[in-house]
Amino acid sequence: MSIFKQQRPTMRLAAIGALAIGLPLAGCASGAGTGAAGGAVAGAAVGGPVGAVVGGVTGAAVGAALTPDETTRVRTYVVAQRHPSVRVRDEVVVGYPLPRNVRLYPVPASVGLSTEYRYAVVNNRRVLVEPDTREVVYIIQ
Known part of the structure; x- marks a missing residue:
């Protein structure tokens, strides 16, 4: 069962909207490695699976690209x-x-x-x- 089927309809829309806006940013972000991982962890702590997705995208957009x-x-x-x-x-x-x-x-x-x-x-x-x-x-x- 996907995470979207487990959430209420409004949660699904919020998650889809965050992905639609955030994924293009993550693809061109300079910090996609370190920032995404840190953002996903922080997002998961606050908002569960949907928070992990949003946090990962946000973290990718702002973190430094360090190996x-x-x-x-x-x-x-x-x-x-x-x-x-x-x-x-x-x-x-x-x-x-x-x-x-x-x-x-x-x-x-x-x-x-x-x-x-x-x-x-x-x-x-x-x-x-x-x-x-x-x-x-x-x-x-």
Whole structure:
């Protein structure tokens, strides 16, 4: 039995609408790997099977495209660095543009990222940042 047959008709329409809008975004998203998995897990916790689908699509649209190996290398490098944390008033989430007073640090080529990100330490959290827009693309756990 499919998940759509188990839901009320309004739930089916919501799920179909989310898929119709979100799947094209997921196909061209830069973070379809890491973001989709994280979004699906978060969505499932909140909304069950339908939430997993919607969360996966949303996560794919906003997450950084890091392979598991890149994630490990970046985390290892960034955590070993000792830079002061800058306090910002807002919650720092993926997509948040960092203020100009937050210093961005380079990720050396030896770390092996396929994209040229910078990193910052904000509110005692390390984040990867797209340097041109200063937007957070990945929160390093």
